[in-house]
Amino acid sequence: MPREVSSLGCILADARVWKLKDASAAPTRPVWSTGCSALDARLPGGGWPTASLIEVLLDDTGLGEVQLFLPALVECQRRTGQGRTDGAPWLVWIAPPHEPYAPALAQQGIELGRLLVVRPAGATEALWAAEQALSSGVCAAVLLWLKGTDDRWLRRLKLAAEAGGALGVLFRPERHRFESSPASLRLVVTRGEHEARLDLLKVQGGRPGPVNFGGS
DSSP states (O other): OOEEESOHHHHHHOHHHHOOOOTTSOOOOOEEOOSOHHHHTTSTTSSEESSEEEEEEESSSOSSTTTTTHHHHHHHHHHHHTTOTTOSOEEEEESOSSOOOHHHHHHHTOOGGGEEEEOOSSHHHHHHHHHHHHHSSSEEEEEEEOSOOOHHHHHHHHHHHHHHTOEEEEEEEGGGTTSOOOOSEEEEEEEOSSSEEEEEEEETTSOOEEEOOSOO
16 A cells, blocks of 8 residues: 655654665666657657656646556656665655555556655645655655645755656646746646647647647
């Protein structure tokens, strides 16, 4: 089962989570395939960029936003965990709007023993937890759900992802699409007539525009 944490103090007490990597070790910053060839072709390097902040704007939750990242989460957990004596790296989900369904995640290949679910008291605690997890160096990916935040915090999250080499994903409401953002990649997922619609709003080194991610 995924590990669920209601108190941020519990996170800080777990040295395995927040132990920083050896500063002399060269960070590995791969690109993880999205599992969709049409989407990979539009992204620089052919996948989700690590050591960066990705902003996903939603007009509603439950549009397949987690499934969009599942192939990358499975791959980064598997590959970056090879040769590690402390096990696979952590996946951290902060303030998810729905309860993660452990059997489905395990069936997809997620190592549940290294999945940490954080339920903070409010937005400030959620942002703080995300910043700590992203910069820790022991997390492969950090997913954060928020209703809104300011540009200062977005920049802090981006810097934390770059420092820790993690894949940082921020889910926010679609109404923020016209606001400026330091995220290196921004996309919006909206409800279409038959399936969700994905549009790349900002892609550094890639091609913005609509993407059919329903196919392979």
